[in-house]
Amino acid sequence: MSFDGAQQILRPPADGLEYLRGRQIEAQTLEGGALGVRGGRISGFEADRRAELIVDARDCALLPGFVDCHTHLPFAGWRAGEYERKLRGVAYDQIARDGGGIAASARALRESSDRQVLAQGRGLAAEMLAAGTTTFECKSGYGLSREGELRALALARELSLQVPQTTTSTALLAHAVPEGHTADSWMEVVQAMMPELLSAGEVSALDIFVESIAFDNRHLELMGELAAAAGLALRCHVEQFASHRSVPVALAAGARSVDHLSMIHPDDVAPLAHARCAAVLLPAAEFLGAERRAPARALLDAGAIVVLATDANPGTAPVVSMPVAIGLGARLYGLGVREALAAATLNARDAPVSRCLPPRTATFGGGPRPLAVPAWD
Numbered sequence: 001m002s003f004d005g006a007q008q009i010l011r012p013p014a015d016g017l018e019y020l021r022g023r024q025i026e027a028q029t030l031e032g033g034a035l036g037v038r039g040g041r042i043s044g045f046e047a048d049r050r051a052e053l054i055v056d057a058r059d060c061a062l063l064p065g066f067v068d069c070h071t072h073l074p075f076a077g078w079r080a081g082e083y084e085r086k087l088r089g090v091a092y093d094q095i096a097r098d099g100g101g102i103a104a105s106a107r108a109l110r111e112s113s114d115r116q117v118l119a120q121g122r123g124l125a126a127e128m129l130a131a132g133t134t135t136f137e138c139k140s141g142y143g144l145s146r147e148g149e150l151r152a153l154a155l156a157r158e159l160s161l162q163v164p165q166t167t168t169s170t171a172l173l174a175h176a177v178p179e180g181h182t183a184d185s186w187m188e189v190v191q192a193m194m195p196e197l198l199s200a201g202e203v204s205a206l207d208i209f210v211e212s213i214a215f216d217n218r219h220l221e222l223m224g225e226l227a228a229a230a231g232l233a234l235r236c237h238v239e240q241f242a243s244h245r246s247v248p249v250a251l252a253a254g255a256r257s258v259d260h261l262s263m264i265h266p267d268d269v270a271p272l273a274h275a276r277c278a279a280v281l282l283p284a285a286e287f288l289g290a291e292r293r294a295p296a297r298a299l300l301d302a303g304a305i306v307v308l309a310t311d312a313n314p315g316t317a318p319v320v321s322m323p324v325a326i327g328l329g330a331r332l333y334g335l336g337v338r339e340a341l342a343a344a345t346l347n348a349r350d351a352p353v354s355r356c357l358p359p360r361t362a363t364f365g366g367g368p369r370p371l372a373v374p375a376w377d
Helices: 080-087 092-097 103-111 115-132 145-160 183-200 217-231 246-252 267-273 281-289 296-302 324-334 337-344 346-356
Strands: 002-011 027-038 041-044 053-058 060-064 067-068 133-137 166-174 203-210 232-240 257-260 278-281 305-308 370-374
Touching: 002 041, 027 203, 041 067, 053 324, 060 183, 067 324, 067 346, 092 296, 103 145, 115 133, 145 166, 145 183, 145 232, 166 183, 166 217, 183 203, 183 217, 203 217, 217 232, 232 246, 246 257, 246 267, 267 296, 278 296, 305 324, 305 337, 305 346, 324 337, 337 346
Parallel strands: 002 053, 002 060, 067 133, 133 166, 166 203, 203 232, 232 257, 257 278, 278 305
Antiparallel strands: 002 027, 027 041, 060 370
């Protein structure tokens, strides 16, 4: 395949970069030209006259497929009823204590068949692909039991076989405290699950939600130890509703990403900006939940590896479109074109998913195919 005569082609300032930060972001180029694809990989930035298919890309920009590195697929149903309560001023933690939130999605998953869950997942993946997402992350976290979490990861593996995108699998084993457990006792269950989880294969990361209604920094440290022992990446939901000073704990544990960051302490911006750890921002959750905005500009100016993702889930962010996430990020954070695109492509590929992507998706920012869109003025 050859894309000829594109008005713009988004390229990093140098080949072989794993991520973009600081001045590298604005150094991305948008010059016109051609692009060849062979065997699912970009073969060069020139017209391929031997290609079986030649695409006229005049008046278009070519950019990498979007990488949605923070989703909660696969899940069952939706929590639309909770949104009205939020509009009326009921806080998320109160909804959770009333049996909503994560617990409600866990009930929906238990009550749904594998066939139903996978059908919903395929439909959402099709919407994602139509909007340009060529790689996305799956998470467990709605199982809230040993059997439920392992089932969720098995469903994620099956979904990966049924969709055209590249997917990765994250074991969000500490999402909420299951009924009948304390946070401490549940973490003992998580420890005991590790051999079985690893034997199943394909999980690339462990994840944890640090919040007053979930887990604390002690549990984050333990999850980091489990990830390190298993050779998995550590990811963290932190500083979403309150500041718990979790970022220094996550960095000390070797976290590959810290996600949300709406309430990050100002003193933690600089250490994060100098670390090999991505700051994954989720503007759809902030907008729909009327949450405080993450300090994207401060993170970018300090040199952080900034990423945008949808947080696609059945309750707080029922959004699967990366263009929507990019648009919200641009408006809420004041991102420019190059900043937003770096955050949705190369930086998103690097942060949580690069260790397990096949070679074909490690080229040109993470997507298995380039994406053609109207050129920017």
